[in-house]
Amino acid sequence: MATVLGVNGVFHDPAAAVVADGVIRAAAEEERFTRRKHGKTPVPFSTWELPEQAIAWCLAEAGVDVDAIDAVAYSYSPDLAREVGHDVTTDDWESLRSLFVQRAPRFLRTVLPGLDPAVVRFVPHHRAHAASSYLAAPYGDCATMVVDGRGERGSFLAGRVRDGDLDVLSTVDLPHSLGLMYETATEHLGFRRSSDEYKVMALAAYGEPAHLDTLRELVRVDGGAFTTAPIDWSRFAPPGRGEDGWTRADADLAASVQRRLEEALLELAGWLHDVTGEHALTMAGGVALNCVANTRIAEESPFDAVWVQPAAGDAGTALGAALHVAHELGDTVTPMTTAALGRAWDDDAVAAALEVADVPYTRPADLAAAVADVLAADGLVAWVQGRSEWGPRALGHRSLLANPARAENLVRLNDVKGREQFRPVAPMVLAERAAEIFEGPLPSPYMLFTHRVKPEWRDRIPAVVHVDGTARIQTVDARDQPLLAAMLRALEARTGVPVCVNTSLNTGGRPMVDSPRDASSASAPARSTRWRSVAVWFAADRSSRRPPSGTRHDHGTVVRGRGADDRTPAGPSAAPRVDRALLGAGPGGGGGRRRPPRRAAATRRESLRRRCGGDRGA
Numbered sequence: 001m002a003t004v005l006g007v008n009g010v011f012h013d014p015a016a017a018v019v020a021d022g023v024i025r026a027a028a029e030e031e032r033f034t035r036r037k038h039g040k041t042p043v044p045f046s047t048w049e050l051p052e053q054a055i056a057w058c059l060a061e062a063g064v065d066v067d068a069i070d071a072v073a074y075s076y077s078p079d080l081a082r083e084v085g086h087d088v089t090t091d092d093w094e095s096l097r098s099l100f101v102q103r104a105p106r107f108l109r110t111v112l113p114g115l116d117p118a119v120v121r122f123v124p125h126h127r128a129h130a131a132s133s134y135l136a137a138p139y140g141d142c143a144t145m146v147v148d149g150r151g152e153r154g155s156f157l158a159g160r161v162r163d164g165d166l167d168v169l170s171t172v173d174l175p176h177s178l179g180l181m182y183e184t185a186t187e188h189l190g191f192r193r194s195s196d197e198y199k200v201m202a203l204a205a206y207g208e209p210a211h212l213d214t215l216r217e218l219v220r221v222d223g224g225a226f227t228t229a230p231i232d233w234s235r236f237a238p239p240g241r242g243e244d245g246w247t248r249a250d251a252d253l254a255a256s257v258q259r260r261l262e263e264a265l266l267e268l269a270g271w272l273h274d275v276t277g278e279h280a281l282t283m284a285g286g287v288a289l290n291c292v293a294n295t296r297i298a299e300e301s302p303f304d305a306v307w308v309q310p311a312a313g314d315a316g317t318a319l320g321a322a323l324h325v326a327h328e329l330g331d332t333v334t335p336m337t338t339a340a341l342g343r344a345w346d347d348d349a350v351a352a353a354l355e356v357a358d359v360p361y362t363r364p365a366d367l368a369a370a371v372a373d374v375l376a377a378d379g380l381v382a383w384v385q386g387r388s389e390w391g392p393r394a395l396g397h398r399s400l401l402a403n404p405a406r407a408e409n410l411v412r413l414n415d416v417k418g419r420e421q422f423r424p425v426a427p428m429v430l431a432e433r434a435a436e437i438f439e440g441p442l443p444s445p446y447m448l449f450t451h452r453v454k455p456e457w458r459d460r461i462p463a464v465v466h467v468d469g470t471a472r473i474q475t476v477d478a479r480d481q482p483l484l485a486a487m488l489r490a491l492e493a494r495t496g497v498p499v500c501v502n503t504s505l506n507t508g509g510r511p512m513v514d515s516p517r518d519a520s521s522a523s524a525p526a527r528s529t530r531w532r533s534v535a536v537w538f539a540a541d542r543s544s545r546r547p548p549s550g551t552r553h554d555h556g557t558v559v560r561g562r563g564a565d566d567r568t569p570a571g572p573s574a575a576p577r578v579d580r581a582l583l584g585a586g587p588g589g590g591g592g593r594r595r596p597p598r599r600a601a602a603t604r605r606e607s608l609r610r611r612c613g614g615d616r617g618a
């Protein structure tokens, strides 16, 4: 019966997790506290930096004092890393990274005064990734695959799991790396590498894999291993401009690298199935956040079931390292059943934050119905409910919601969030209705797969249909998320559609919000867009504590704010300055003079298609 603190701090996405008696008690990324996306830059000089605030909060949430920590699991092993030489400046300072890792117990002691450095255990990076999937998944025995940019020296691991123990069957060492290949393409297209890969995945839907044959020569798979040759991306397209605009050539490059990645993963998964014969596959590593590739593996590989760690990137290694050590120490690990592992606020704290922001609030008797009213009237809802999500996806705890039936809501949300218009927004749907509307891996509670929208539904939910006819859905099970499910049912009663737009509650380039204060700040940019019809509501649990993962939960709610049904004129005398900015009423209500959108969503998307020279059936 051990208490283990997991820590990721080497590259980026610094994070912490606490596993006590085999149960996940808390997990959080440092970016949610510091508001700096990805926490830090993954250069050797930042290796010493630790997720101090995430560590402190996770321990406090779990009620663990420093002297009660049985082990600190650090998700990188100096034994596997480059040796520390006499000159740490060589090889792009990689030796310095190793030096800082060796000193991690000392750095941890500065963050946790009184910590015995002897309790620190180094867990190889890709074993931590792997454990974050196979020990958190609901399968027990399974196959597992880690596809990453890099760890100490490797980029890939595949193995078989028996009774919680991993038998490594294959690894691939640098410089060969599917993750780094994708990163270099991302950088060439003008996006931020090791951060914006999901934008390349979205852009791929606008292109054709024109360079696939060439990439097949450069990226070769042989059994359970692969090689990746250095690729001069300029031979396919000039360096891109990223957020400032993209071309057909850029989209074709994105489609080519995306398609080759999918092919390579399918070949590797096929090999892994051949050698293990397992029915289930678990996956982690940054590449496992590629939900288009995940879907092809789920649908086309021989595995019957595929489970992906919601925090598949490096943040997840904090949890994986902790689970790995908990298992080593003899605890039976309880699989995770929710990604709601972060912070929550009680009513008083939410009220205090809203009062500081000068935002009035109401408490409707039926929150689900009240929110559905706002959405049906085409208001936007900032939905802040319970504990924040573990991983990069908004799963109905820090989400921005809208009506999917209004096509212009895609452009509207991208404007409000200040991000590129080629980016799709995703739907959440009642789990029991998902198969009626979408085709693909079900259930999909963590938004790690994409689904084809059935033709008869595309015109009914146009805001969430990507240009290739797909959507990255979240299925909502009433047993897990009763409030969300009630809201979706109420929305269907008003609109005939059991689907809601669910995009992360943040603004472009910023982490997802965590606190009510963050939510207020993230809502503020809406004031400066042309979309004046923004109603922002806050929904919060009454309770600041929820049961640990592994148990079902139910909770009361309170809604604060004003929406489309509250049509109080929003003149200066009727609404305080901040209120008016944050809670501008929906269409037909107050909230200032409405200006028509410059261009409807349908027109915008048609323009995008023309720019790419074709219609891909959205």
Ligand SMILES: [Fe+2]
Pocket: 125, 129, 148, 149, 150, 151, 285, 286, 313, 314
């Ligand atoms: Fe990693």
